[in-house]
Amino acid sequence: MAALVSSVLLVLVVAVLVNTAQSLELHFYRNSCPQAELVVKRVMQKHFSIDPSLPAGLLRLHFHDCFVRGCDASVLVDSTRKNIAEKEAPPNLTLRGFEVIDEIKLELEKQCQGIVSCADILALATRDGVALAGGSAYALPTGRRDGTVSSFFDVHIPGPSFSVADALQAFQNINLDIQDLTTLLASTPQFKLDTSFYQGVLEEAAVLKLDQELAFTDITRKLALDYVNRPKVFRRKFARAMIKLGN
Incomplete structure (x- = not known):
């Protein structure tokens, strides 16, 4: 009986999760x-x-x-x-x-x-x-x-004093990856959505610790270079990261 109840509960939980995942359209x-x-x-x-x-x-x-x-x-x-x-x-x-x-x-x-x-x-x-x-x-x-x-x-939000590794762990907890992290960091207070943020990172002119480390982490530096050279790719990936965040 206990096994049967457990199986029924598992089915219900899975059904709820599937329903939740499919609720956005x-x-x-x-x-x-x-x-x-x-x-x-x-x-x-x-x-x-x-x-x-x-x-x-x-x-x-x-x-x-x-x-x-x-x-x-x-x-x-x-x-x-x-x-x-x-x-x-x-x-x-x-x-x-x-x-x-x-x-x-x-x-x-x-x-x-x-x-x-x-x-x-x-x-x-x-x-x-x-x-x-x-x-x-x-x-x-x-x-x-x-x-x-x-x-x-x-409330446990990654802050500007986080390292890239710490921020990535926090992002991974909500199903975002290193590309999403690097991309979403471009949302500066002025928020002119272009690649000037990454240009500053590559020139080592970033102020915040997290931003500074982007220039010294291989994968984030490569992404920054790619975004500076291909702004359209950056805008497309920013939109994709926003959709992932919202889901």
Whole structure:
């Protein structure tokens, strides 16, 4: 009997995991909220015209969200008397872009109340920000669900003082690899999405420890050289890394 129960539980767990993995799809809101992606794009265009550094803020916000419990918008949750949320953790105190996500959510609620998740709003806004900053536009699967747990104590984000090895370990924990790490590091505060970051790395002009080490690690140096020489390859791989991060 115990073996039978264990087998049934295993099947249920696998079924849940498969269902979760297959829940994201392109144009998830095509029927339930067909204007969703257009609304996100319009609000992003408006704010980008006022603040061209917005994409960098949203990318960092999205990254910090995905790094803790997956891309579930838990970083957007406010603290309560009984719970200190992710927002309050030291790495998240300088995050910005919350008001833009709030505005997009408000606009979407007017059109299709309770349909579009905050997790998808953040992912889509970040995607549009990448394109506005000069990156490649890319199709993004949607269908993310908002998380119900947000805890200060779960936040462990790789910082600028990390070595390449330490940062890679953290990235591998969320199914990203050395190429993704090297590629996503180009999202500087100014976030002009070009290869100037890698040029600085190769000239040993990087300031942060993690960035500096890219020039002295064989595989990351080769990637930096490739990106400097082939900007289109960089933009394509940046888009691919963003899709992996969002999944």
